[in-house]
Amino acid sequence: MISVVIPAKNEAATVAIVVTAIKEQFPEAEIIVVNDGSNDNTGESAYSAGATIINHPYPKGNGASIKSGARAAVGDTIIFMDADGQHDPKDIGSLLTEIDEGYDLVVGARQPGSQASVGRGLANSLYNKLATYMTGHKVEDLTSGFRAVRAEKFKEFLYLLPNGFSYPTTSTMAFFRAGYSVKYVPIHAAQREGKSHIKPLKDGMRFLLIIFKVATLYSPLKLFTPAAALFFLLGLGWYGYTFTVMSRFTNMSALLLTSGFMLFMMGLISEQITTLMYKER
Structure with a gap:
């Protein structure tokens, strides 16, 4: 029926x-x-x-x-x-x-x-x-x-x-x-x-x-991981530039690298929450 x-x-x-x-x-x-x-x-x-x-x-x-x-x-x-x-x-x-x-x-x-x-x-x-x-x-x-x-x-x-x-x-x-x-x-x-x-x-x-x-x-990680990688690579690139030109590690490099790490951790936590959502009730 x-x-x-x-x-x-x-x-x-x-x-x-x-x-x-x-x-x-x-x-x-x-x-x-x-x-x-x-x-x-x-x-x-x-x-x-x-x-x-x-x-x-x-x-x-x-x-x-x-x-x-x-x-x-x-x-x-x-x-x-x-x-x-x-x-x-x-x-x-x-x-x-x-x-x-x-x-x-x-x-x-x-x-x-x-x-x-x-x-x-x-x-x-x-x-x-x-x-x-x-x-x-x-x-x-x-x-x-x-x-x-x-x-x-x-x-x-x-x-x-x-x-x-x-x-x-x-x-x-x-x-x-x-x-x-x-x-x-x-x-x-x-x-x-x-x-x-x-x-x-x-x-x-x-x-x-x-x-x-x-x-x-x-799968939150599939969205958060590319964004985290982008920020992390931008942070490394900016650090390489500032180290070469000014021989220093700048606040912008720290911000970009930290943002990349935080985005990845947010994705990881969201992934675990998503898994719990689909746990058999």
Whole structure:
């Protein structure tokens, strides 16, 4: 049995259409719409279309909705998708095919032209490259919210997931870190209906933090070590220059060398903390 979890906030215009399309493709699927404190009739629209409704008394965030839906889901496989019409229910079958092939997490990777804006596309490209470097595996779409997971394994990481919009990043890196199998399937995401809940200024700063979260969720040393080496080499180079010219060891050399050492130690400590995060609970 599969469960489809759909976080929704003020999506009354589209959520019933999405639920109906899913039921046409998978009549036996459990469809859970998490109404995240909407101030329109999102919950009523989804319920009338045949979905099970979980109501948040106030907006808690996309990640919190994902966690509420995952806890309530009874299926062996959970599909996560948006309520705004971006994700085509017809693509669910492609994700499930890969789950049947033995993968633990299958992500719908948005193809060129599917990004909401040029800036968003560039940011996601940066995230993907960083995640590829950190994991050693090609990451095609780190932030896609359209994904299929084995429920038992996904629920292992609920305590790690943030309440905001970066749950896809956290869950993907957690699966890689745990050694689970991850697969990407190409999809085309349509333009969303209605107004996006992402605010460019506020959420732009938050998305920058994703870069550091990627590192801390996987292997902090892979990020801190190159930075530490750079400072250390700069310190040695400056010391060589000042020793040759002035025959002295300057404060700048001490600062650069100390910074390199401190960065390495921060990475080492972060690595140990990350290891404890993934210790079996």
